[in-house]
Amino acid sequence: MIELAEEQERVILVGVSLGDQEEARRSLEELKELAGTAGAVTEGCVIQSREQIHPATYVGKGKLEEIRDLLWETQATGVICDDELSPVQMKNLQDELDAKVMDRTLLILDIFAGRASTSEGKIQVELAQLKYRQTRLAGFGTAMSRLGGGIGTRGPGEKKLEMDRRLIKSRIAQLNRELAAVKRHREVTREQRSKSRIPVAAIVGYTNAGKSTLLNTLTGAGILAEDQLFATLDPTTRERKLPSGQKILLTDTVGFIRKLPHHLIDAFRSTLEEAKYADLILHVVDASSPQMDEQMYTVYETLHNLEITDKPVITVFNKKDKAGFDQMARDFRADHTVRISAKSGDGLDELLVAIETVLRQQKIYIEDLYSYHEVPKIQLIRKYGEINTEEYREDGIFVQAFVPAEIYAKVKGDASGKSVQTNSAG
DSSP states (O other): OOOOSSSOOEEEEEEEESSOHHHHHHHHHHHHHHHHHTTOEEEEEEEEEOSSOBTTTBSOHHHHHHHHHHHHHHTOOEEEESSOOOHHHHHHHHHHHOSEEEEHHHHHHHHHHHHOOSHHHHHHHHHHHHHHHHTTHHHHHHHHHHHOSSTTOSTTHHHHHTSOHHHHHHHHHHHHHHHHHHHHHHHHHHHHHHHHTOOEEEEEEBTTSSHHHHHHHHHOOOOOOOSSTTSOOSOEEEEEEOTTSOEEEEEEOOOBOTTOOHHHHHHTHHHHTTTTTSSEEEEEEETTOTTHHHHHHHHHHHHHHTTOOSSOEEEEEEOTTSTTOOTTOOOTTOSEEEEOOTTTOTTHHHHHHHHHHHHHHTEEEEEEEEOGGGHHHHHHHHHHSEEEEEEEETTEEEEEEEEEHHHHHHHOOOSSSOOEEESSOO
16 A cells, blocks of 8 residues: 555545436445545545536535534545546635545546656656646645645645746646657557567456456566556556467556546556557456446446547456356457456466457468478468468478468468468358
């Protein structure tokens, strides 16, 4: 657990239900987990049912009184709202409650600031924080300077809050230039991967679904994997050999979450777009969670926002070893579904077969007779394709294989044998 201050902050969580009380309750439960991840203790929860969020104070006058009383009774040090607050709402709530006020976005940004370990991750987090705070300079800096440390003060820190708009704008421009350089480096890396013709599978999913555990189990990556929201932030890519001998690159991505701040989507776009350039998507789902369906919806919605809609998807229903695992879980948007335990390894063989099946559907099936002077072509097939049959005959080498479309022209046989090509195993 991250400790943001020497003494844990005690907070009251506040949410607004716009019709679905149960949905608001679940969202507040998740906010409680986020607060715990940030090192805070939740002393109470308040939900108000309204037709719309109050434009000035987020909640109505009656609830403000209730929150004020709860702060006094529990000796809580702050309030966390379950939606992103406008600068006006933030300032008015601080004035009304005379307490530290945070919103869901600020909380997530703070957690990300503690998780970022690479230079790219740190740039992305600082950029998101500065964009968030840029519109909240009026009144926001004084509130933070009064409170000192705690949630929302990590990363850019207090000195950034005291900058005037011109300096913050200048810092954002500098970070954008640094991020552009990182993006160019990432594009070069993608280009090199493309030339190697090794297929890429992007691992996506709701935070704490088990993505990092899956990558560790499949590749021995050794990255941090904890039962905690946003345990890992920076993407990791590792190689894995499939049962056929073909190599594949597996890339872990940052976990998704409902109400994911747009600041983070914008700042982490280059990282999240790893999925955009992948050959297939591994959608990891915590099938033991009561909120499984809502979490799956959030992932697909985020992928849609990133314009990732044309990739084959294997949905991996994870945590088969946990009580509450939904054996009847379905995902009608996926091309394949498998049930696994990333922790124990149960079901991983089936997952690898599913990956091979999807990759095979993207290849061309060939049957060809190669003369013996065409052995380099067969070596090319071995390297980038999947050989099912390799039979040595008097008049040449007979091969049945699946090859990527981009190398088909290079490996087509010159021998007199009959050649057959299709886009699948048929």
